[in-house]
Amino acid sequence: MISILYICTHNRCRSILSEAITNKLGDQKLKAYSAGSSPSGQVHSLSIQYLQEHGYETEGLKSQSWDEFSPDLLDEGIDIAITVCDQAAQEACPVWFGKQVKLHWGLADPSKIEGSEEDQKVAFDACIKEIEARVQKMLSFDTSDRESFIAQIKESLA
Incomplete structure (x- = not known):
């Protein structure tokens, strides 16, 4: 089983979404965790x-x-450690110093949407769909060979 740590600053939205989605879709091939460099202490209610x-x-x-x-x-x-902050939105991204393979998925933060409930729903749905697509891409690789999987993910998802 391949283990993944999703990292974001506050660990309340995107990293949480990524953890939950990966653990369901991972089907005993991927195991996910999430954490933050400055965690908020609670998961965002809309997450x-x-x-x-x-x-x-x-x-x-x-x-x-x-x-x-x-x-x-x-x-x-x-x-694998994957940061999920949005550098395009000028977000500071935590730096992980472990020896794991490090990847970055720039995900827009749906919890920052200040609009109608429909606007928030659209933002969360888009983020969830993007994470689902990336996890499905990971699952297209051979997870039974850790080294091969890591090489493929570095090449395809970085």
Whole structure:
């Protein structure tokens, strides 16, 4: 099984969405976790709402510090660290110092949308669909060979 740590600053929206989606779609091939460099301490309520609306499990999701996943403790336990902040929106992206393969997925933050409920729904749905597509792409690679999988993901999803 390939393990993935999704990292964002506050660990309340995009990294949480990525964790839940990966764990459902991963089908025992991928195992995901999420953490933040400055966690907010709680998952954004709309993250929970829209995950549930899309049929994803939300029990056990929590906003937590990446200290829980210290590179010193988990170099052997996490295969890939993926940051999900939006550098295009001038967001500061946390830097992970572990030895894992590091990737960046620039995901727009749907929790920052200040509009109607429909505008928020559209933003969350778009983010969820983008994460689903990226996870499906990961699942198209051979997860039974860790080294081959890591080489393919570095080439295709970086």
